[in-house]
Amino acid sequence: MREIVDVFLNTVKLNLRNRRALIFMILFPICLTLILGTALSNVGGNNMNESLHMKAAVVNQDHGIMAGQMEKFFQSKEIKKIVEMKTYQTLRAAESDLKSQKLDAIIIINRGFSQAAQQGSHHQLNFITSGDLESSVIKSIAESYLKRINAVQAAASVGALPEHTGNQVQSGSLISDHTLSINGKVPKSSDYYAVTMLIMIILYASNYGLDVVRESKKSPIGYRIRSLPVRQMNYLIGKTLGQLATVFLQIVILVTFFKFIYHANFGNQLGFIFLMCFLLGLIVILFSMALSLFFTCELADTLLNFIVPIATFLAGGYIKLSFLETNSITSTLRNWLPNSLAQNLIFQNIYGGSGVSTSEGILKLIFIAGCMLLLTAIAVRRSKNGDLSK
Amino acid sequence: MIIEVKDLVKRYKDFLAIDHLSLTIKEGEIFGLLGPNGAGKTTLTNTILGLTAIDQGTITVFGKELRKHEREIKEDIGLVPQDIAVYDELTAYENIRLFGKLFGLRGEALKNGIDDALEFTGLTHLKNKKPSQFSGGMKRRLNIACAIVHKPKLIIMDEPTVGIDPQSRNYILESVKKLNQLDCTVIYISHYMEEVAAICSQIAIVDKGRIIAKGTKEELSRLIVDDQVISVDVEAPDYTIIERLKNLHGVKDASIDGQTVRIVLNELKLNTVLSTFLEEGSTITKVATNTPTLEDVFLTLTGRALREGSR
Numbered sequence: 001m002r003e004i005v006d007v008f009l010n011t012v013k014l015n016l017r018n019r020r021a022l023i024f025m026i027l028f029p030i031c032l033t034l035i036l037g038t039a040l041s042n043v044g045g046n047n048m049n050e051s052l053h054m055k056a057a058v059v060n061q062d063h064g065i066m067a068g069q070m071e072k073f074f075q076s077k078e079i080k081k082i083v084e085m086k087t088y089q090t091l092r093a094a095e096s097d098l099k100s101q102k103l104d105a106i107i108i109i110n111r112g113f114s115q116a117a118q119q120g121s122h123h124q125l126n127f128i129t130s131g132d133l134e135s136s137v138i139k140s141i142a143e144s145y146l147k148r149i150n151a152v153q154a155a156a157s158v159g160a161l162p163e164h165t166g167n168q169v170q171s172g173s174l175i176s177d178h179t180l181s182i183n184g185k186v187p188k189s190s191d192y193y194a195v196t197m198l199i200m201i202i203l204y205a206s207n208y209g210l211d212v213v214r215e216s217k218k219s220p221i222g223y224r225i226r227s228l229p230v231r232q233m234n235y236l237i238g239k240t241l242g243q244l245a246t247v248f249l250q251i252v253i254l255v256t257f258f259k260f261i262y263h264a265n266f267g268n269q270l271g272f273i274f275l276m277c278f279l280l281g282l283i284v285i286l287f288s289m290a291l292s293l294f295f296t297c298e299l300a301d302t303l304l305n306f307i308v309p310i311a312t313f314l315a316g317g318y319i320k321l322s323f324l325e326t327n328s329i330t331s332t333l334r335n336w337l338p339n340s341l342a343q344n345l346i347f348q349n350i351y352g353g354s355g356v357s358t359s360e361g362i363l364k365l366i367f368i369a370g371c372m373l374l375l376t377a378i379a380v381r382r383s384k385n386g387d388l389s390k
Numbered sequence: 391m392i393i394e395v396k397d398l399v400k401r402y403k404d405f406l407a408i409d410h411l412s413l414t415i416k417e418g419e420i421f422g423l424l425g426p427n428g429a430g431k432t433t434l435t436n437t438i439l440g441l442t443a444i445d446q447g448t449i450t451v452f453g454k455e456l457r458k459h460e461r462e463i464k465e466d467i468g469l470v471p472q473d474i475a476v477y478d479e480l481t482a483y484e485n486i487r488l489f490g491k492l493f494g495l496r497g498e499a500l501k502n503g504i505d506d507a508l509e510f511t512g513l514t515h516l517k518n519k520k521p522s523q524f525s526g527g528m529k530r531r532l533n534i535a536c537a538i539v540h541k542p543k544l545i546i547m548d549e550p551t552v553g554i555d556p557q558s559r560n561y562i563l564e565s566v567k568k569l570n571q572l573d574c575t576v577i578y579i580s581h582y583m584e585e586v587a588a589i590c591s592q593i594a595i596v597d598k599g600r601i602i603a604k605g606t607k608e609e610l611s612r613l614i615v616d617d618q619v620i621s622v623d624v625e626a627p628d629y630t631i632i633e634r635l636k637n638l639h640g641v642k643d644a645s646i647d648g649q650t651v652r653i654v655l656n657e658l659k660l661n662t663v664l665s666t667f668l669e670e671g672s673t674i675t676k677v678a679t680n681t682p683t684l685e686d687v688f689l690t691l692t693g694r695a696l697r698e699g700s701r
């Protein structure tokens with residue numbers, strides 16, 4: 001135990017003194033976020049609308065007054081700027097389009113919706129979503145509009161809003177009000193890149209994983225440590241935890257910068273975001289360790305230099321491309337790529353929606369982390385009596 | 391006996407790195423392991439520390455069987471690796487402290503251990519500097535300091551003087567002697583004859599994974615003590631001369647290096663040797679007769695120079 005703590009503390013200390021790596025891990029994502037965020041905000045009016053290409057279906061099963069209002073809202077110009085809304089006659093048709101990835105979300109107005117709304121009893125919109133960022137955005141816009149419409153309705157019913165006649169809610173004013181409430185619902189490109197670049201840099205933590213193997217297996221220091229009365233496993237655990245702690249520290253610094261200085265939207269649950277980052281960091285470090293143990297550090301380094309940008313690209317980290325979601329191969333990959341999973345869960349946490357079930361996503365990440373741990377343990381065992389001469 | 395190695399075999403795939411080697415080292419000794427590159431010196435060290443699996447044989451250290459008491463045994467050994475193994479990001483003090491901690495030292499014992507190690511290697515005034523600011527010799531000394539912080543009973547130094555200036559070298563040799571006087575057994579690995587001859591009480595010559603000779607410096611020299619070594623410098627020496635010299639009665643060995651021809655004789659027959667040169671038409675520029683050194687012992691035993699390019 002003492003050994004683990006000693007090695008852990010020493011590892012963190014070494015990392016904090018390695019300025020080059022620190023600068024890379026912190027300044028690189030910040031610069032990229034500034035560049036990508038600015039470049040895209042000039043083109044797409046600072047909203048991600050252009051690259052989001054959100055597509056939603058409205059299935060009106062109610063046909064009441066309130067439902068009509070909702071439908072009108074979805075067809076309004078302001079909304080069309082953000083989301084391409086199509087009215088479907090049957091749920092089945094919409095569902096098949098969702099499956100073939102032509103839609104991001106289906107909004108269902110259930111039968112009895114208008115009546116329940118007028119009576120002031122419980123009523124809600126139902127959603128079927130694909131689970132990506134778009135569906136989260138659509139869901140939260142629709143829900144917030146409903147909340148607003150309800151508030152106005154309530155005010156009107158007690159006569160607080162004389163300009164509304166009867167149950168007729170004036171949609172125009174609501175929609176213009178609504179543009180305000182879209183703030184924080186649709187990510188600005190700066191919000192988007194703050195998250196994706198954070199995720200990307202965690203992938204670069206693979207260098208810290210490689211470093212564990214490099215030091216323990218290839219360097220004179222690792223050789224010296226073997227000559228000490230220290231259990232090799234304890235040394236490896238201490239070293240790995242030290243690297244993980246370093247990466248976590250970098251994450252905290254980055255999130256702090258993005259949230260409080262760059263004012264990117266990170267939602268209200270920083271704890272959740274840290275948890276996702278931590279899990280991803282763990283996976284990345286273990287993965288790169290296993291890779292360099294099974295192959296060589298040089299080969300692992302080369303492979304990772306390919307894997308990291310590809311994984312970032314697939315997750316839509318550099319640019320959000322819809323074909324990544326519609327193509328069945330890339331979308332399956334995204335479903336299991338830990339960076340894509342973590343990124344989606346974070347977006348969903350910030351912008352609402354529950355396309356991917358959060359618990360399922362977290363379980364997937366924990367499962368992947370468990371597999372990596374097992375893989376690394378096997379790799380360590382296997383290389384235990386490996387060669388050493390120096 | 392501080393170390394007993396019996397019938398040790400270590401293979402790397404098909405390559406026999408240690409070839410049925412047996413060795414005992416007594417307490418209080420400075421034991422020199424001398425051998426050319428690739429002889430198996432480092433491999434032998436690794437087996438003694440349990441760092442590498444062996445194919446055959448038994449190893450006992452401090453009277454305990456290595457395999458069963460590895461951790462315990464390691465607590466009393468200090469290894470100075472052949473390559474410098476210190477963290478560049480840590481100061482000298484921090485380096486020694488880290489390894490001291492990993493040897494299990496805490497509190498006063500740790501503090502004293504660090505101070506003693508620093509003083510012993512003459513680095514006290516540099517303790518807050520990082521190795522990147524050190525000369526090669528200082529780094530080597532720090533490399534040693536990290537291995538003696540826990541005051542081991544046995545210290546293994548794997549070529550601790552490679553690539554350093556003569557002053558640092560002498561400093562290190564002196565400190566090895568001092569360590570030894572403090573009841574520390576030392577295994578000193580080197581391919582420098584002079585070093586081993588200067589400080590070691592016992593010397594084993596290793597070649598191709600075997601010990602080809604063992605004893606004190608005097609005992610080893612006696613192996614060829616009746617012999618005479620002559621070096622003859624000639625202009626443009628010819629390899630045919632070696633054959634002719636070897637065929638002479640009383641010539642044990644002849645070799646050539648640059649302009650120098652080295653001849654080991656059983657009896658002094660300088661005349662015959664020199665006339666052979668003259669018959670070949672060589673111009674002799676210098677003749678020297680030497681008493682044999684360890685280097686000559688090695689050369690005679692193995693037919694190869696200890697270090698490439700030496701002699």
Ligand SMILES: Nc1ncnc2c1ncn2[C@@H]1O[C@H](COP(=O)(O)OP(=O)(O)OP(=O)(O)O)[C@@H](O)[C@H]1O
Nearest residue numbers: 387388389402407426427428429430431432433434
């Ligand atoms: N991990 C390994 N795999 C394969 N062969 C090895 C390995 N380690 C050492 N050898 C071989 O074993 C032999 C002995 O190596 P070793 O390092 O023990 O030599 P040495 O006497 O310490 O040499 P030097 O003076 O150069 O340090 C060499 O021929 C080397 O090539």
Ligand SMILES: [Mg+2]
Nearest residue numbers: 431432472548
């Ligand atoms: Mg060696």
